[in-house]
Amino acid sequence: MGGKVTCTLGEVKQRADFIIYWGGNPAECHPRHFTKYTLMQKSKFLPKGRKDRTMVLVDIRETKSVKASDIFLQVRPGKDFELITILRALVKEQHVTDAQIAETGITREVLDDLVARMKAAKFGCMFFGMGLSMTRGKHMNSAALLTLAAEMNAFTKFVAMPMRGHGNVTGADVIMRWQTGFPFGISFNRGYPRYNPGEFSTVDVLVRGDCDAAFIIGADPGGTMPQPAIDHLKRIPTIVLDPHITHTSKLARVHITTAAQGIAAPGTAYRMDEIPMPLKPALKSPYPSDEEVVRRINEAIAKKPFWIPEGSMPQMLTEQV
Amino acid sequence: MLRITGGKVYDPANKIDGQIKDLHIDSDGRLCEPTSEGRSIDATGMIVMPGGVDVHTHVAGGAINFARAMTPEDHRRTQAFIRTKTRRSGLGGMAPTTFATGYLYAGMGWTTVNEAAVPVLSARHTHEELADIPIVDKSTLTLMANNEIMLDQMEAGEYERARDVVAWYIWAAKSYGVKAVNPGGVAAWKWGGDARQLSSPIEGYDKITPGTIVTQLARICDDLGLPHPMHLHCNDLGAPGNIKTTLDTLKHLEGSRAHIAHSQYHAYGGDGWESICSATAQLAEYFNTHPNITTDAGAVLFGDTVTITADGPWQHLLYKLTGRKWGNLDVENETGCGIVPYTYRPSNLVNAVQWACGLELLLLIQNPWQVFLSTDHPNGGCFWRYPEIIKLLMSRDFREECIKKLPSNIKNKIVLPEIDREYTLSDVATSMSAGPARALGLKQKGNLGVGCDADIVIYEQEDDPGEMFAHPRYVIKGGEVIIEDGEIREAPDGREYIARPFYDPATNDFMRPLFEDCYTMAFDNYPVEMERVHGASIHECKPGDAS
Numbered sequence: 001m002g003g004k005v006t007c008t009l010g011e012v013k014q015r016a017d018f019i020i021y022w023g024g025n026p027a028e029c030h031p032r033h034f035t036k037y038t039l040m041q042k043s044k045f046l047p048k049g050r051k052d053r054t055m056v057l058v059d060i061r062e063t064k065s066v067k068a069s070d071i072f073l074q075v076r077p078g079k080d081f082e083l084i085t086i087l088r089a090l091v092k093e094q095h096v097t098d099a100q101i102a103e104t105g106i107t108r109e110v111l112d113d114l115v116a117r118m119k120a121a122k123f124g125c126m127f128f129g130m131g132l133s134m135t136r137g138k139h140m141n142s143a144a145l146l147t148l149a150a151e152m153n154a155f156t157k158f159v160a161m162p163m164r165g166h167g168n169v170t171g172a173d174v175i176m177r178w179q180t181g182f183p184f185g186i187s188f189n190r191g192y193p194r195y196n197p198g199e200f201s202t203v204d205v206l207v208r209g210d211c212d213a214a215f216i217i218g219a220d221p222g223g224t225m226p227q228p229a230i231d232h233l234k235r236i237p238t239i240v241l242d243p244h245i246t247h248t249s250k251l252a253r254v255h256i257t258t259a260a261q262g263i264a265a266p267g268t269a270y271r272m273d274e275i276p277m278p279l280k281p282a283l284k285s286p287y288p289s290d291e292e293v294v295r296r297i298n299e300a301i302a303k304k305p306f307w308i309p310e311g312s313m314p315q316m317l318t319e320q321v
Numbered sequence: 322m323l324r325i326t327g328g329k330v331y332d333p334a335n336k337i338d339g340q341i342k343d344l345h346i347d348s349d350g351r352l353c354e355p356t357s358e359g360r361s362i363d364a365t366g367m368i369v370m371p372g373g374v375d376v377h378t379h380v381a382g383g384a385i386n387f388a389r390a391m392t393p394e395d396h397r398r399t400q401a402f403i404r405t406k407t408r409r410s411g412l413g414g415m416a417p418t419t420f421a422t423g424y425l426y427a428g429m430g431w432t433t434v435n436e437a438a439v440p441v442l443s444a445r446h447t448h449e450e451l452a453d454i455p456i457v458d459k460s461t462l463t464l465m466a467n468n469e470i471m472l473d474q475m476e477a478g479e480y481e482r483a484r485d486v487v488a489w490y491i492w493a494a495k496s497y498g499v500k501a502v503n504p505g506g507v508a509a510w511k512w513g514g515d516a517r518q519l520s521s522p523i524e525g526y527d528k529i530t531p532g533t534i535v536t537q538l539a540r541i542c543d544d545l546g547l548p549h550p551m552h553l554h555c556n557d558l559g560a561p562g563n564i565k566t567t568l569d570t571l572k573h574l575e576g577s578r579a580h581i582a583h584s585q586y587h588a589y590g591g592d593g594w595e596s597i598c599s600a601t602a603q604l605a606e607y608f609n610t611h612p613n614i615t616t617d618a619g620a621v622l623f624g625d626t627v628t629i630t631a632d633g634p635w636q637h638l639l640y641k642l643t644g645r646k647w648g649n650l651d652v653e654n655e656t657g658c659g660i661v662p663y664t665y666r667p668s669n670l671v672n673a674v675q676w677a678c679g680l681e682l683l684l685l686i687q688n689p690w691q692v693f694l695s696t697d698h699p700n701g702g703c704f705w706r707y708p709e710i711i712k713l714l715m716s717r718d719f720r721e722e723c724i725k726k727l728p729s730n731i732k733n734k735i736v737l738p739e740i741d742r743e744y745t746l747s748d749v750a751t752s753m754s755a756g757p758a759r760a761l762g763l764k765q766k767g768n769l770g771v772g773c774d775a776d777i778v779i780y781e782q783e784d785d786p787g788e789m790f791a792h793p794r795y796v797i798k799g800g801e802v803i804i805e806d807g808e809i810r811e812a813p814d815g816r817e818y819i820a821r822p823f824y825d826p827a828t829n830d831f832m833r834p835l836f837e838d839c840y841t842m843a844f845d846n847y848p849v850e851m852e853r854v855h856g857a858s859i860h861e862c863k864p865g866d867a868s
Contacts, residue, residue, distance in 0.1 A: 002646035003391055003660070008442065010653025010841040015511065037841060044838070122512065150647050153637060157513040159651070177389045178381070178419050178450045181396040181412045191403035192410040193418075195393055268445065274383060274650075276445040278846050306406040315809055316424075317401045 002143065005150045007125070007159045008273045009036075014043040015157075018121030022058040022145060023080065024129020024163045027065040033163075034068055038125070045122075054117060058083070059131055071114070076105035078136040084144040088151060090115045119155045126160040133162065164272040167218055168261070171270035191308055192317070206232045214238040217290055218261075222247030241290050256293055259285035267291065322348055322359025323800055328369035328779060331750040333689075334759070334768035338747045344369065346775040350800030353771055362795060362802075364779050370750045371767045372432030372776030372798065373707075376757035377552070377582050377617045378698040379629055380422050381436050381450035381459075383443040384658045387648050388416040388627045388699070391660055395625065400425075408455075408812050415627045415662075415699050423455035423812065425705045427803050430778030430793040433758070433766050436461045437500055437552060437582065438631050440652040442840070444494040445849050451817055452855035456798055458776075460761065460818040462552050463494045464631055464656040466501030466534050467508040470835050475537055476529050482831070484541045488824035489832060491547075493848035495819045495857070497761075498549040499542050500582075502631035503556050504534035507657040515634035517557045519569050531556050532573045539577035545822040546862040548762025550578035550615075558635050561591040564600035571607055574614065580760055583619020583697035585679035591734075597671055598734035599678045605685035608692065615760045616686070617695035620679025620710050621672065622702030623665045629699065633657030654839045665702070670734075673727040675701075677735035680713055680720070684742045689751035690759065707753070712787035714744040714752075749790075762860075763818065775800040816856040823864065 012019070019038050026033040034040055042049035057069035060077045075083050083104040089096050090111055101108050118124055126149055133142045145160060152158035164170050173183040180186050180193035185201040187194045198204060202221065205211050206229035213236055222230055223246065230251065238252040243264075249255040259265035264285030268276045288296075323346040330342040347353040379385050389396075392415055399414030402421050411421030426434060434454075439447045439461045451459045465471060465487055474483035487499065505523030506516035514524045519532035535553065542551040553574075557566040567587040581587070590600035608614060630636060633649055636659020640647035648660035665672040679701065686692040694711070698704035713720055717740075724738055732738075744752070758767025765774045777797040783789040796804035801811050836844050851857065 003640075003648045004387075005647060005649040007649075007651035008653045008841070010442075010839060011511065011651045013841055014653065014839055150640070150649075153513065154641075157511070159649070173390075174386060174446065175449075177386050179409070179411070179453060181389050181414075181416070181418045182393060183390060188404070188410065192401035193396075193412060195396065268449070270446075274446075275442055275842065276449070277842060278445065278850070280846075302406075308404065310406075313403045315403065315405070317403065320397060320399075320401050 003150065004146050005153065005159050006161045006273070008275055009271065011159070012125050013037045013041045015045050015123040016125040017046060017052055018054050018056075018117065018124040020056045020058065020124070020126040021065065021069075022126060022128040023131025023133070023135070024127060025059070025063040025065045025131075026127070026163065027063065027068055029129070030163055038127075039068065054121075056114065073106055073110065073114070076103070079104045080132050080135065080141050081137040081144055084141065084148055086111065087115065088144070088148050091118070091148070091151060091155070118152060118158070121156055121158075124152060124156065124158040126158070127163050128160065129163040130165070161273060168269045170272055170274055171268065171276075172218070174270050174274055191313055192320075194320075203229050209235075212236055216248055216252070217241045217294070220246040220248050222251050241293055243287070257287050258290045258293055259287045261290065265289035265291070322346065322356065323775070323797070323802070324356070324359065324361040325364050325369060325777065325779065326361055328364030328367045330369045330769065331746050332371060332769040333747055333751040333755040334371070335770050337769070344769060344775075344777065346797070346800040348800075350775050352769055352773050352775050362779070366782060367794060368746060368780040368782055369769075370430070370746075370778050370780070371754040371758070371769050372778050372796065373426075373430050373753045374433040374757040374761065374763070374767050375426070375431055375695065375698070375704060376435050376580070376693050376760055377437045377619070377695045378434050378704055379436065379438060379700075380434060380698070381419065381454060382439050382447035383650065384438065384629045384631070384660065385416055386446075386450070387650060387658070388629050388660045389418070391646055391648050392416055392627050392662060395627075408809065413705065415625060415703055417703075419450055419453035420455060423457055423815070424809055427456040427796055427798065428809065429705060429707065429791060430780075430796050431457065431704070432776035432796070432798045433458045433763065435459070435497070435761060438462065438464055438502065439494060439496060439500075440464050440655045440658075441490050441494040441847070442652050442655055442842075444496065445853055448495065448817070448849060448854050452814070454815070455812040456803055456815055458766075458815040458818065460497035461494070462498045462500035462549070463491055463496040464502060465490065465499045466504035466538060467506070467656050469508060469654050469839065470832070472508060472526065472529060472534070475533060476526050480537060483537065484544055485824040485828040486832070487538070487541050488545050488822040489828045491820060491822055492824070495849045495851070495854045497818050497820045497860070498547050498552060499538065500552045500554070501535065501538055502554040502656065503558065503635070504538070505529070505531040506556055507631060507633055510633040510657050511651055517560070518566055519556065519573060532569070535570055535573045536577075539574050539579050543577055544864060546864045547820055547822060548860050548862070549760065550580050552580045552582055554582045554630070554632065555587045558586045558630075558632055559639075561589050561593055561597040563587055563589050564603055567604060568607060571611070571614065579614050581614060581616040583695065583700065584616040584682055585619040585621065585675060585701065586697070588678050588682060589674070594671055597674055599674055599681060599736055601678050601681035601685055602736055605682060608686045609688070612688065612691065615691050615693070615756070616682070617693040617697070617757070618679045618683045619695055619697040619701050620683065621665050621675040622696065622706050622709055623667050623672070623676060624702065625662070625664045626699045626702055627660060627662045629658070629660045631656045631658050633659045635659065636661050639663065653841065667726050668728060670728050670731060673731050674734055677731075677737040680710075681735065681737050681740065683710075683714055683752065684740045685736075689748045690756045692752065693757045693760070694753045708787050708790035711744070711749055711753070711790045712785070715749065715786045717741060717743050814856055816858045817854050818858050818860060819854060820860045820862055822862040
């Protein structure tokens with residue numbers, strides 16, 4: 001178990017005749033996903049577009065996305081992991097009891113039909129949202145779905161992809177990975193990157209009160225994080241770079257207004273399939289870009305004494321401690 | 322301004338083989354006529370070579386970055402570089418981070434690297450990563466052999482059109498040349514298939530076969546006058562008995578230049594995992610009689626690594642064989658990509674054969690200007706383990722010691738025990754620097770003649786070549802002393818080499834509708850802007866240059 005079997009969105013547009021959205025509501029959260037990539041596009045392999053594709057939606061409740069789907073599976077809340085595990089078993093023709101299936105809120109007939117369709121597809125793609133990755137089971141749910149996609153390749157072509165959130169989350173992931181080896185949850189307090197989600201993730205550091213300053217860019221934790229984390233942000237010098245007034249900017253010691261990326265500032269955003277898209281500003285802004293502000297802060301810091309005294313640490317550790 | 326005096330110089334490009342010679346460097350970082358100005362390094366008793374050139378490595382871009390994400394457990398147990406006022410922190414290991422990649426290569430005396438597999442769609446990302454790899458100079462190769470727009474032109478018999486399309490893509494990616502991976506096989510993988518021999522039409526096409534693609538793409542690279550010939554990862558990688566496919570591929574290349582990547586993975590006999598054996602003697606024989614073709618070893622070292630390749634179908638097979646993590650990323654219209662962590666074990670018969678095959682090719686191909694040191698990093702082993710390979714090549718006794726640890730039933734499967742050859746220092750300098758630089762068409766690299774880049778590595782002579790090559794006393798890059806006494810002193814930014822081949826200006830209009838059909842980004846946003854390439858050095862291609 002582990003890894004990710006995926007593709008760029010153009011492959012979905014060109015080839016995917018079977019699409020599953022799991023724990024997401026693209027009609028409202030990714031409104032152009034259907035038209036640009038998954039459902040409405042025609043291609044040389046799918047000349048009839050929507051008619052050549054089947055769309056399955058799995059969610060705990062009826063959302064606006066149901067109308068776009070051919071098949072809707074209403075899974076019982078908190079039972080996603082069980083349902084995926086049952087599908088992994090059914091795909092391999094392993095025995096699953098009626099009681100196990102009943103727990104998920106879906107019938108055996110529906111699941112048998114789903115498995116038959118998945119195997120008959122030429123190119124299947126599963127998109128999963130926060131309804132899967134942020135509910136009971138969390139990353140275990142994502143791992144199970146990714147494994148199902150990998151295992152489907154014993155029968156036909158299948159891929160999976162997370163539906164990423166707003167802003168440039170993917171871009172932050174990608175760059176942190178090439179610079180530090182890790183996507184998030186990184187501590188530099190020993191002079192080199194260490195990773196431990198649950199310990200070094202922003203929310204954990206804030207809740208424990210471990211940091212004595214915060215620099216926030218492209219995010220609004222004041223609106224999403226638990227109260228103890230927000231309380232700590234209020235206690236320490238918090239600096240926010242944001243084009244708008246946000247929950248976080250209101251509690252911050254310093255708010256530097258910056259130009260909006262892609263509207264008034266150039267840059268690069270990484271799409272959910274990790275393809276970099278250049279941003280070309282349409283407007284001019286009186287405010288500096290985030291990049292400009294960070295560069296100037298960096299230059300000012302470079303004039304101060306370095307926090308690791310010269311010669312106090314080796315250049316390289318052959319083994320980490 | 323710098324002088325290096327009294328060292329034993331190994332400069333194969335100028336036929337200097339261990340003579341004592343002084344080197345002089347001007348203020349532009351190039352080797353120059355004798356001067357008495359500037360700092361002087363006394364290299365008496367030391368060995369002086371041109372800085373290493375890696376002809377085939379994977380250090381930047383979507384694939385290696387995917388591998389980084391998949392192997393956090395390795396990052397925790399590897400070398401860590403600590404931040405200083407002028408240097409960034411980083412981690413080494415199987416898939417090193419960008420800053421660490423620069424420090425590790427330079428720390429070992431390598432000063433130029435060729436990132437061998439870049440999809441155009443994510444080339445912007447690759448260039449941004451390369452900008453974060455300090456010290457070394459860089460180049461990239463664009464993945465072309467499964468590009469459906471190009472394949473459609475070949476299917477229609479439109480050779481000139483296909484050539485223009487290739488040139489257009491190279492310039493759009495701001496890359497240096499063409500990489501071909503499992504021609505036709507990755508396109509077939511988009512439907513779960515593969516292409517394991519050269520003569521059947523590939524999935525989705527009526528006429529073109531992998532053989533057609535190989536022949537035409539090699540000719541295109543030559544016709545465009547690219548500085549580096551087609552860089553080919555053959556069909557049927559890693560499979561027992563694939564020597565037949567490899568030799569067949571080479572026959573399809575007659576009359577063209579070509580570089581065969583990681584040939585170790587393409588030199589197996591037998592007909593299954595039980596009967597797999599080395600077929601390097603046959604492959605080496607072909608190279609020995611065809612001086613226009615070069616290769617890199619793709620040698621395997623025992624231990625943990627992560628395999629990454631555009632060869633999607635092979636990685637699916639490796640995932641099924643190992644049951645370990647599997648990453649796959651198919652790139653619209655262009656290529657695929659697969660990632661599987663892997664451990665090469667001396668006790669595993671197949672791995673032992675692979676280990677022997679890499680060394681055999683390096684030893685059996687007589688001309689060191691034709692076969693270069695590589696592990697296909699990180700596939701066969703990490704680049705920072707190259708000194709271990711040099712030791713194996715230079716010492717027959719050490720090889721024998723290692724062979725003793727292999728399974729006893731390997732005896733009739735490999736020829737390594739019968740090979741007496743030991744690399745000389747000149748052979749090493751050719752295989753790690755002068756040869757790959759020439760194959761890449763980088764005339765100013767791998768050469769200590771006047772006017773060339775002052776990329777120089779100086780070793781303290783030691784009995785153990787593994788130790789000697791792992792710890793150079795000095796590394797000089799572009800005339801700057803980068804490493805001194807085992808410490809990084811400077812970490813300047815490197816250059817990036819890109820090639821500009823000619824194409825019919827109408828190609829842009831021809832590409833636009835085809836592009837809009839199969840891609841998902843705006844046509845005008847697709848080509849990488851010149852300002853995204855840091856330290857660009859452009860090679861203007863002249864058709865007919867490649868002969």
